Amino acid sequence: MASGQFVNKLQEEVICPICLDILQKPVTIDCGHNFCLKCITQIGETSCGFFKCPLCKTSVRKNAIRFNSLLRNLVEKIQALQASEVQSKRKEATCPRHQEMFHYFCEDDGKFLCFVCRESKDHKSHNVSLIEEAAQNYQGQIQEQIQVLQQKEKETVQVKAQGVHRVDVFTDQVEHEKQRILTEFELLHQVLEEEKNFLLSRIYWLGHEGTEAGKHYVASTEPQLNDLKKLVDSLKTKQNMPPRQLLE
Ligand SMILES: [Zn+2]
Ligand SMILES: [Zn+2]
Ligand SMILES: [Zn+2]
Ligand SMILES: [Zn+2]
Known part of the structure; x- marks a missing residue:
């Protein structure tokens, strides 16, 4: 806390x-509250014996008002502190070289100037304004x-919002x-499944038909084969016959 605030x-x-x-x-009354002697005396003036504390409304004895030396010392110390505060503030606002109050501000040097400083050759050509004006400018x-x-x-907020929107x-x-993609592949899958089933059923059918045809063929060629076999057998028999018997 700055010393001024503390005071x-x-x-x-x-x-x-x-x-x-x-x-x-400062005086303290029975209830423990403190007032100026003059102020509390005025309050108690009209009553005799007892009066009410203006703060807590407690009934207090008029003759029990007593000086509070501790508080008086404190008040004196605080007042002394305040005085030194004011003095140091005045000192802060005074040019240490010329003991004059600062009234100006040199923009070139960033310094406070008294009227003597201002007229000096150091700042004569500088951009100088009244402290209040400089403060206003600032x-x-x-x-x-x-x-x-x-x-x-x-x-920035707008750009951020746009970015968020783009991401969305x-x-x-x-x-x-x-x-x-999921829907398309599901469809493709269905089509392929149908195609597969169609091809499989076709190949089953072909297989079945082929087997049946084969069986039928075998069955139908059986008698012919038998006939042929018989013929071959008879021819073989003839082959082994002696020539005479053969030509009979
Ligand atoms: Zn008072
Ligand atoms: Zn009181
Ligand atoms: Zn000066
Ligand atoms: Zn200057």
Whole structure:
């Protein structure tokens, strides 16, 4: 915490709840609350013996108001601290070379200047403005930068959204293509299955027909073969016959 803030916090602790100023001659009453002597005396003025604490409404004895030396010391210390704060602030705002207040800001050197500095040859040709104006300019620049950055942020968000959209579209396309391939192959598979069944049934039929035809052929050639065999046998017999018998 900066020392200034610290002093302010401390000061809050020694504020009189009646006049809302720093306690003057702080006193404590029966309930434990603290006030300026003057403030609490005014409250108790109209009553005799007892009065109500303006903070907690407790009934307290009028003659039990007592000075709080601890609090008084604290108030004095805080006031001393505040005084030194003010002094150091004044010192910060004073040119150490000329003991004059800073009123200007040199844009070239980034330095605060008193009116003597400003007229000096060091800064005479420099771009010098009043501190308030320089601060305003700076605020303006900051504002501009904020706007530029906000615009960039907006654009980045848009680009990101577009990117996300593109990825979504691509993912959809991939899924669609996958489904298309699956469907196509399922169809192909069906067609091939049908073709296979058709060819198989055809080959079964051919096989069956062939076997039947073969059987039929064998059956039909059997008597012819027998006849031929008989003929061959008789011819063989004739072959072995003596010539005479053969020519009979
Ligand atoms: Zn007071
Ligand atoms: Zn009280
Ligand atoms: Zn100066
Ligand atoms: Zn300068």
